[in-house]
Amino acid sequence: MTPLxxxxxxxxxxxxxxxxxxxxSDKLDLRAGYTRSAEKRAEFAGxxxxxxxxxxxALLARDDLNAVILTTPNSAHREGTEQAAKAGKHVFVEKPIxxxxxxxxxxxxxxxxxxxxxxxxxCYRRNGALRHMRHMIDTGELGRISMAEAFFGNDxxxxxxPGVWRTDPAEIPGGCLMQLGIHQIDNMLYLMGPVSxxxxxxxxxxxxxxxxxxxxxxxxxxxxxxxFVGSNYCSPLRFDLVTHGTKGNAFFELNTDGLRVQKTxxxxxxxxxxxxxxxxxxxxxxxxxxxxxxxxxxxxxxEALAPLAIVLAAGRSSAEGRSVKLxxxxxxx
Amino acid sequence: MTPLxxxxxxxxxxxxxxxxxxxxSDKLDLRAGYTRSAEKRAEFAGxxxxxxxxxxxALLARDDLNAVILTTPNSAHREGTEQAAKAGKHVFVEKPIxxxxxxxxxxxxxxxxxxxxxxxxxCYRRNGALRHMRHMIDTGELGRISMAEAFFGNDxxxxxxPGVWRTDPAEIPGGCLMQLGIHQIDNMLYLMGPVSxxxxxxxxxxxxxxxxxxxxxxxxxxxxxxxFVGSNYCSPLRFDLVTHGTKGNAFFELNTDGLRVQKTxxxxxxxxxxxxxxxxxxxxxxxxxxxxxxxxxxxxxxEALAPLAIVLAAGRSSAEGRSVKLxxxxxxx
Numbered sequence: 001m002t003p004l005x006x007x008x009x010x011x012x013x014x015x016x017x018x019x020x021x022x023x024x025s026d027k028l029d030l031r032a033g034y035t036r037s038a039e040k041r042a043e044f045a046g047x048x049x050x051x052x053x054x055x056x057x058a059l060l061a062r063d064d065l066n067a068v069i070l071t072t073p074n075s076a077h078r079e080g081t082e083q084a085a086k087a088g089k090h091v092f093v094e095k096p097i098x099x100x101x102x103x104x105x106x107x108x109x110x111x112x113x114x115x116x117x118x119x120x121x122x123c124y125r126r127n128g129a130l131r132h133m134r135h136m137i138d139t140g141e142l143g144r145i146s147m148a149e150a151f152f153g154n155d156x157x158x159x160x161x162p163g164v165w166r167t168d169p170a171e172i173p174g175g176c177l178m179q180l181g182i183h184q185i186d187n188m189l190y191l192m193g194p195v196s197x198x199x200x201x202x203x204x205x206x207x208x209x210x211x212x213x214x215x216x217x218x219x220x221x222x223x224x225x226x227x228f229v230g231s232n233y234c235s236p237l238r239f240d241l242v243t244h245g246t247k248g249n250a251f252f253e254l255n256t257d258g259l260r261v262q263k264t265x266x267x268x269x270x271x272x273x274x275x276x277x278x279x280x281x282x283x284x285x286x287x288x289x290x291x292x293x294x295x296x297x298x299x300x301x302x303e304a305l306a307p308l309a310i311v312l313a314a315g316r317s318s319a320e321g322r323s324v325k326l327x328x329x330x331x332x333x
Numbered sequence: 334m335t336p337l338x339x340x341x342x343x344x345x346x347x348x349x350x351x352x353x354x355x356x357x358s359d360k361l362d363l364r365a366g367y368t369r370s371a372e373k374r375a376e377f378a379g380x381x382x383x384x385x386x387x388x389x390x391a392l393l394a395r396d397d398l399n400a401v402i403l404t405t406p407n408s409a410h411r412e413g414t415e416q417a418a419k420a421g422k423h424v425f426v427e428k429p430i431x432x433x434x435x436x437x438x439x440x441x442x443x444x445x446x447x448x449x450x451x452x453x454x455x456c457y458r459r460n461g462a463l464r465h466m467r468h469m470i471d472t473g474e475l476g477r478i479s480m481a482e483a484f485f486g487n488d489x490x491x492x493x494x495p496g497v498w499r500t501d502p503a504e505i506p507g508g509c510l511m512q513l514g515i516h517q518i519d520n521m522l523y524l525m526g527p528v529s530x531x532x533x534x535x536x537x538x539x540x541x542x543x544x545x546x547x548x549x550x551x552x553x554x555x556x557x558x559x560x561f562v563g564s565n566y567c568s569p570l571r572f573d574l575v576t577h578g579t580k581g582n583a584f585f586e587l588n589t590d591g592l593r594v595q596k597t598x599x600x601x602x603x604x605x606x607x608x609x610x611x612x613x614x615x616x617x618x619x620x621x622x623x624x625x626x627x628x629x630x631x632x633x634x635x636e637a638l639a640p641l642a643i644v645l646a647a648g649r650s651s652a653e654g655r656s657v658k659l660x661x662x663x664x665x666x
Binding site: 143144146147149151153155158197199200201203205206213214215216217218220224225226227228230232234235236237238242244245246248249255256262263264265266267268269317321322323 | 476477479480482484486488491530532533534536538539546547548549550551552553557558559560561563565567568569570571575577578579581582588589595596597598599600601602650654655656
């Protein structure tokens with residue numbers, strides 16, 4: 001297979017992480033990078049052996065590129081995607097797909113019209129442990145699942161200063177939930193199926209910029225099960241997910257114990273072996289494979305509307321003090 | 334100190350647990366037991382070397398008893414307490430104080446009027462690990478606390494058959510939340526302070542009797558922090574509580590790892606030493622000490638109204654699809 005030839009746009013710490021992932025993969029070939037700062041793009045090009053391009057338009061005009069990866073601010077995803085689609089480039093955009101459903105839908109339409117692939121970076125569901133948890137659910141090993149809880153938080157909010165996009169309330173409706181918790185929302189959708197209803201409490205306790213740094217969300221699933229996703233920006237890094245089944249509880253801790261299972265009649269949580277998968281490699285290679293094979297990627301634009309809608313529904317619930325049906329935001333889903 | 338001379342009422346598996354606790358304490362002297370079944374009370378009396386009494390009235394008439402412990406069905410707490418108070422006996426009643434705030438308030442009034450002590454069995458906050466977690470919060474070791482999550486569930490619902498009080502919907506509004514989750518609600522109040530608002534989703538998925546076996550509750554605290562309490566009756570026993578602070582996360586797992594702390598800049602959750610406290614011994618000895626010292630117990634009737642009100646507010650929230658302010662149920666709190 002010919003590697004997918006990629007240009008990356010919006011250079012910061014995250015594009016460095018993705019560039020390292022591409023360097024280690026033979027399915028993606030990072031050829032060019034663009035960001036507004038000439039200094040930053042030169043440094044990036046030097047580090048990863050690719051070209052620094054002077055403008056987004058120049059990058060899109062290059063015939064040697066098949067695809068762009070957008071790690072730009074959330075609110076720039078739509079315009080960047082529409083331009084790329086017009087130029088016939090496939091698009092991988094970081095999560096959230098956008099800050100509004102309107103923008104997300106426009107991105108889907110633009111890529112459909114141009115016949116290019118749109119993929120969205122909800123990476124964690126591809127982690128080997130969560131793939132294996134899903135396998136245990138599908139095979140019945142955990143029995144019927146009644147509840148799931150997840151938490152993703154860190155203390156970045158303690159250091160946040162106004163003036164960069166991640167601290168701009170207009171850029172991040174839902175604050176830490178839009179940036180961190182949305183990953184666990186996608187994991188919940190992956191493991192538990194569609195969500196019908198959302199209740200939430202948001203608050204800002206510690207961050208200087210006026211973004212929510214504490215978000216607690218209840219999910220009612222169409223299956224009848226219930227779930228919780230917590231997120232914050234004001235305590236040490238934690239990424240945990242638990243599912244409760246009639247035959248066992250499964251515990252995933254990303255940074256500590258991996259995957260453990262507690263079976264009926266036992267108290268101990270026993271480590272479980274599973275095929276290791278690097279979730280960033282998996283998501284970028286799925287993007288490349290989808291294009292090569294002419295199939296949709298696992299998380300296309302449509303799949304990415306649900307986690308976005310849940311974040312927005314949670315904000316509405318917190319503001320209005322009521323449970324919000326997802327059909328209010330996604331009437332066609 | 335002369336031991337408190339106790340009669341226990343409503344003999345079942347839980348009264349056996351409390352009787353064993355009293356046998357190991359020199360502050361309580363179990364003298365008599367009453368339950369409707371003559372066979373059961375004779376067996377209990379033989380096992381614990383106390384008298385089997387023929388009626389509750391006969392037990393209350395005994396001059397050698399200072400106090401009663403009621404492990405009767407929730408709906409019988411009020412009448413049992415009112416009778417005991419009239420007979421001048423101090424009352425220890427299992428959680429919840431009752432199934433309704435009206436009953437709970439009547440119990441408080443009856444004991445106040447008779448000048449006897451009323452204590453309610455919210456035991457887990459006395460566990461050494463939770464005492465130590467509270468100490469770490471009070472001393473600032475964890476920094477300012479933004480969020481907390483707790484779960485208490487087991488798979489008892491899978492075995493439940495109609496016909497006993499724990500499976501009667503009228504006896505257990507809120508199902509597993511009233512029986513199990515209420516313990517974590519009390520722990521939340523202990524660690525995080527008063528609750529202002531509650532949102533919840535309830536469901537029944539697995540139990541044959543028509544009681545809720547899946548309950549997910551969001552708490553908004555007066556401090557601005559937020560919390561989650563999950564409970565179910567359809568997966569293996571789990572009792573966990575996590576608090577998130579600006580300087581550290583604290584993890585409590587009752588049946589597995591005890592208390593662990595993750596400090597800022599670290600991923601590892603390191604075991605923490607704390608003075609061990611048996612929570613059942615502590616709650617019963619607090620009852621005896623409070624009477625001997627003429628002071629209120631840690632959890633009297635008034636303190637027990639808040640967790641009950643939160644369970645009832647959660648049920649209202651789930652049924653009405655809205656956030657419920659606790660002041661709706663406890664206007665004077």
